[in-house]
Amino acid sequence: MAKTLPKRDVVIMGLGWTGSILAQELTQAGLRVVAIERGPWRDTATDFNIAYMQDELRYAIRKDLFLKPSVEAMTMRNDVSQTALPMRDYGSFLPGNGVGGAGVHWNGYTWRYYPSDFECKSHHIKRYGAKKIADLQLQDWGVTFDEIEHCYDRFEYLCGTSGKAGVIKGQVQPGGNPFEGSRSRDYPTPPLTMPYSSTLFAEAARNLGLHPFPAPSSNLSQAYINPLGVRIGQCTYCGFCERFGCGNYSKASAQTTILPVLMRNPNFELRTDSEVLKINLHPDGKTAKSVTYIDDAGTECEQPADIVLLCGYGLMNVRMMFLSGIGQPYDPKTGKGVVGRNYCYQTGGGGAQMIFDDKKFNPFVGAGALSTSAHDFNADAFDHSNLDFVGGATIGSGESNGRPITNRPTPPGTPRWGSKWKDATAKTYGRVMGIGGSGSSYPIRGNYLDLDPTYTDRHGRPLLRITFDFPDNDIRMQQWVSKQCEKIARTLNPKILTVGAVRKDWNSVPYGTTHNTGGAVMGADPATSAVNKYLQSWDVSNVFSVGASAFPQNAAQNPTGTVGMLAYWTAEAIRDRYMKAPGRLM
Ligand SMILES: Cc1cc2nc3c(=O)[nH]c(=O)nc-3n(C[C@H](O)[C@H](O)[C@H](O)COP(=O)(O)OP(=O)(O)OC[C@H]3O[C@@H](n4cnc5c(N)ncnc54)[C@H](O)[C@@H]3O)c2cc1C
C-alpha cells in the first residue's frame, strides 16, 4: 500500500526545461510546488566539471547523461503491418534523465516558429487549396503567433539567447532573418562570432540571392544576467557541447538560468531519483487527485495535489496519459481518438559535404549552436504552387565540434579501418565543410503512439510503442532542399562534393534529433486534440501536459524555443485564469 503524503498545490512530473519554468512561475505566484524527478540531482560544479567534462567516450559515445533503456525503453516499427521491437539502446533520439532533463546536454539552438506554422492547416488551404494537403493530417494549434509572442520573448530573455532579430515591430532588420514573425525586441545578446565555414556559406548564399543570418544560440556570446538575477558566462567555443553539460556556465539550461533561484524558494520541494508511475483520478474521471511514484528508497508514495503538470518530455507525457486513462487513445484505422495522434519527428538527411585542398577549418573551435542559417526554403517562405510537397527546411553551415572520436570525415570510398583510413582522416581533418539543416515533419494518419501490447518496463507497465516512417511529402521536400544545398556548395568549388541520400525507413539506431513531437496535441477541437490551447487536458481539467507532445506537427526549426514558450504560456494560464476559477478553461 502506497504511503500517502501531505497535499501540495501542484505536483510536477520531471524537472527539465518545462518543469523548471513552471515551478518557478507557480511558486512565484504563491503556490506550493513539489517536483518529482526520475533521475539524479545535477549541477554544474559537481556534475559538469570543466576538469573532466571533455570525456568524449564517457559522454558522447557511452551517453552517460542520457536515459537508459533499462529505466524506460520504447518499442518501434515503421507501420502497422510490422511487429514493434524494443530499442535496446537509444540511438535515433536521446531522452534526458536527471535534473535539467535534455536541456543539460542540448546544443542550444533557440528558434521561434513562424506565424504560418501555428495556422498550418488553414494557411495551406488558403494559399494552395485543400487538395494540396489531402495526404496529411495537418492541424492548427488553436493559438496564433501574436498571442504567444511575449512568451517566446520571456524564454529568450531567460536564456540570454544570442542572435540578431530579423523583424522588430514589423520593421525588417538588416542581417537578421527577414521571414520571421514580428518580435517585440531584439535578442538579449548579440550573435556568436561565426567561424570560417559559416562565413563562406553566408557569402555563397548571399551571392545566390538568399538571406543568411546567425542562428539564435543559447551558447552565449557574452556574459549576461537574466531577469531572475542569474549570471550566465561567455561561451569559450570549447566544442564539447551537444551531449555534454557545460562546465563554463555558458549554455542556458535549468541549472544556469532558474535553479539557483528556485531551489532557495521555500514554496518549492524537489524529490530526485523518484519515478512517477501513474496519475490517479477521482471516481468521476474528470479531475486528478494525486500521482503515485516510487521514491529513491523504493517506497511507493502517493502525492495528492490540486494540479498535476506533466513535464516529463513529450513522449513520456503521452505514455503517462495512456497509463492513467486520460483522453481517448487514437486509432489509426478510424482516425478517431486523440492521445497518440499526430506523432512527428524531424526530417533530416540530404545536404552537401565538401572537401577542400585549399581551405582549412578549425572544427575544434565550435559550439553546440554555432552556425549561419538561411530560411529561404523553410516553411512557406517560398511558393509551393508548382512543387509536389508542402513544408521546408532550414539550411546552414557551422562548427559544433572537432572531437577526436566522432569527427573523422573521410572522402567517399575510404576503407573504414586500417592505415588507409588513418591517412585519410589525418589529411581530411579540418578540410571539410557541410551545408545542411533540418526539415519539417508533417503528420499522416499512420504515424502515431500507443502502448505496446507485449513489452513492459521494470515496473510491469507497457512500454510506449512508436509507429513512424517519414511521409512521402517530407521525403520529397528534403530531396528538393538537398538540391538547393548542392547548388550553393557548387559555387564554392570544393575538390570533392557529396550529396547525402534522403531515405524512408526511419530506424532507431543512427542519431537523428531528439525532436519528437505530437501525441497529446493542442488545438481548438476536442475531437482532434488531447489538450486545449492552454495545454490543459480536455478530459481531466487539473492535468496540463506541457512539452513538444503538444505540437500538432513539427516545423523545421529545433523545438525548444517553442517548448519553453509553451511552458510560460501554460504558467500564465494557470496563474491568471485557472487559479481564479479552477475547472475547464475552454
Ligand atoms: C543531444 C540533444 C541536443 C538537442 N539540441 C537541441 C537544440 O539545439 N535546440 C532545441 O530546440 N532542442 C534541442 N534538443 C531538445 C531539447 O533538449 C528538448 O526539447 C527539451 O529539453 C525538452 O524539454 P522538456 O522539459 O519537455 O523535457 P526535458 O528537458 O527532457 O525534461 C524532462 C524531465 O522529466 C523527467 N521524467 C521523465 N519521466 C519521468 C517520470 N515518469 N517521473 C519523473 N520524472 C520523469 C526526465 O528525467 C527529465 O529530467 C536537444 C536534445 C538532445 C538530447
Ligand code: SF4
Ligand atoms: S561550447 Fe560554449 S556553451 Fe557549449 S559547452 Fe562549451 S563553453 Fe559551454
